[in-house]
Amino acid sequence: xxxxxxxxxxxxxxxxxxxxxxxxxxxxxxxxxxxxxxxxxxxxxxxxxxxxxxxxxxxxxxxxxxxxxxxxxxxxxxxxxxxxxxxxxxxxxxxxxxxxxxxxxxxxxxxxxxxxxxxxxxxxxxxxxxxxxxxxxxxxxxxxxxxxxxxxxxxxxxxxxxxxxxxxxxxxxxxxxxxxxxxxxxxxxxxxxxxxxxxxxxxxxxxxxxxxxxxxxxxxxxxxxxxxxxxxxxxxxxxxxxxxxxxxxxxxxxxxxxxxxxxxxxxxxxxxxxxxxxxxxxxxxxxxxxxxxxxxxxxxxxxxxxxxxxxxxxxxxxxxxxxxxxxxxxxxxxxxxxxxxxxxxxxxxxxxxxxxxxxxxxxxxxxxxxxxxxxxxxxxxxxxxxxxxxxxxxxxxxxxxxxxxxxxxxxxxxxxxxxxxx
DNA sequence: TCTGGGGTCCTAGGACCC
DNA sequence: TCTGGGGTCCTAGGACCC
Numbered sequence: 208x209x210x211x212x213x214x215x216x217x218x219x220x221x222x223x224x225x226x227x228x229x230x231x232x233x234x235x236x237x238x239x240x241x242x243x244x245x246x247x248x249x250x251x252x253x254x255x256x257x258x259x260x261x262x263x264x265x266x267x268x269x270x271x272x273x274x275x276x277x278x279x280x281x282x283x284x285x286x287x288x289x290x291x292x293x294x295x296x297x298x299x300x301x302x303x304x305x306x307x308x309x310x311x312x313x314x315x316x317x318x319x320x321x322x323x324x325x326x327x328x329x330x331x332x333x334x335x336x337x338x339x340x341x342x343x344x345x346x347x348x349x350x351x352x353x354x355x356x357x358x359x360x361x362x363x364x365x366x367x368x369x370x371x372x373x374x375x376x377x378x379x380x381x382x383x384x385x386x387x388x389x390x391x392x393x394x395x396x397x398x399x400x401x402x403x404x405x406x407x408x409x410x411x412x413x414x415x416x417x418x419x420x421x422x423x424x425x426x427x428x429x430x431x432x433x434x435x436x437x438x439x440x441x442x443x444x445x446x447x448x449x450x451x452x453x454x455x456x457x458x459x460x461x462x463x464x465x466x467x468x469x470x471x472x473x474x475x476x477x478x479x480x481x482x483x484x485x486x487x488x489x490x491x492x493x494x495x496x497x498x499x500x501x502x503x504x505x506x507x508x509x510x511x512x513x514x515x516x517x518x519x520x521x522x523x524x525x526x527x528x529x530x531x532x533x534x535x536x537x538x539x540x541x542x543x544x545x546x547x548x549x550x551x552x553x554x555x556x557x558x559x560x561x562x563x564x565x566x567x568x569x570x571x572x573x574x575x576x577x578x579x580x581x582x583x584x585x586x587x588x589x590x591x592x593x594x595x596x597x598x599x600x601x602x603x604x605x606x607x608x609x610x611x612x613x614x615x616x617x618x619x620x621x622x623x624x625x626x627x628x629x
Numbered sequence: 630t631c632t633g634g635g636g637t638c639c640t641a642g643g644a645c646c647c
Numbered sequence: 648t649c650t651g652g653g654g655t656c657c658t659a660g661g662a663c664c665c
């Protein structure tokens with residue numbers, strides 16, 4: 208048996224832990240630049256606010272109902288997530304962190320006899336020790352646990368256990384196929400066109416037919432719904448294969464220099480994460496785009512792949528390549544809104560394939576490593592960007608629009624919550 | 630006026646090999 | 648008129664997830 212533990216309205220719940228006055232009110236957590244809604248409380252959901260919806264569309268109705276919209280505070284959310292996951296470790300020897308607010312747990316033998324009791328206990332302890340409310344779904348496969356969790360969200364005790372396969376099938380018969388984990392809008396539309404409506408019809412479709420219409424992914428999914436495990440949810444703590452740093456600008460720009468500074472600083476950011484993982488990158492991609500919502504003549508987006516001579520984690524080398532790449536795709540006369548830097552073909556830093564025609568200089572490499580180590584340490588101690596490459600510019604990074612960000616209560620000494628005893 | 634950021638996996642098709 | 652068979656590797660693009 209597998210359990211999926213999912214935090215309810217995770218970002219909003221993080222905010223509520225430190226501001227109990229937000230309980231019972233419509234609360235939104237917004238994306239960068241206060242652009243979109245990324246998390247909403249039950250009360251906000253009742254007002255019709257959708258996840259992913261542009262904030263300006265709902266700002267009026269939320270304000271009219273005494274609601275609150277908070278700018279994203281990912282530092283806080285990441286730390287709270289860590290606390291929740293560490294708490295879950297007490298309940299199972301096998302906890303697979305699937306996303307910032309979800310984890311799959313294998314049921315320990317002692318829990319199998321009474322899974323619902325075990326799940327309720329998880330809920331109670333996580334709430335007690337972190338302040339975060341969670342829902343728990345238990346079933347025989349990941350895809351079913353996901354669905355059970357969905358049902359748990361509306362259960363009075365926040366728990367849902369899928370038992371024997373007959374009960375599961377009855378549940379699937381009531382479930383539209385779009386509710387299945389892994390069936391998105393495109394596949395959903397294609398399946399409907401083929402005459403399928405419920406999750407049960409999908410689960411009982413023949414493998415051959417599914418394989419012909421879609422791909423092996425959907426065949427596995429059908430097996431999962433029939434109760435045969437086929438999915439490995441992976442583990443967020445395992446090694447990344449690609450890394451991206453991208454931002455939408457608060458202020459659009461036509462200037463190459465502004466883009467260069469953004470690209471250089473995104474490269475520095477992503478390279479820092481690369482070194483943290485102990486990897487080096489063999490491929491770099493840089494991309495820029497205007498907004499997508501303007502008239503077609505005013506939109507432009509392009510990206511370029513740069514193969515690195517030798518895999519590296521050295522910020523100045525990566526930055527130089529990224530800026531060269533940017534130069535090759537930049538076109539004047541457009542108002543740019545977004546830039547992106549991606550590193551790929553990540554490999555273990557200590558596994559090197561020397562180039563026959565360009566022998567490495569071990570002394571120079573060791574020097575680069577010492578420089579990066581020193582830079583990372585300084586930035587960790589004195590704040591991000593305390594030390595940076597010159598091409599990322601000397602002005603403050605183009606600021607994000609964050610009208611209403613809460614303090615980073617748990618990770619910054621000068622932002623600790625204050626309790627008053629009267 | 631105002632629309633996020635970071636990932637994974639799979640497939641088809643092209644280029645190349647013998 | 649008729650034009651083999653079996654592979655690998657790479658990339659772009661599509662789909663999904665939170």
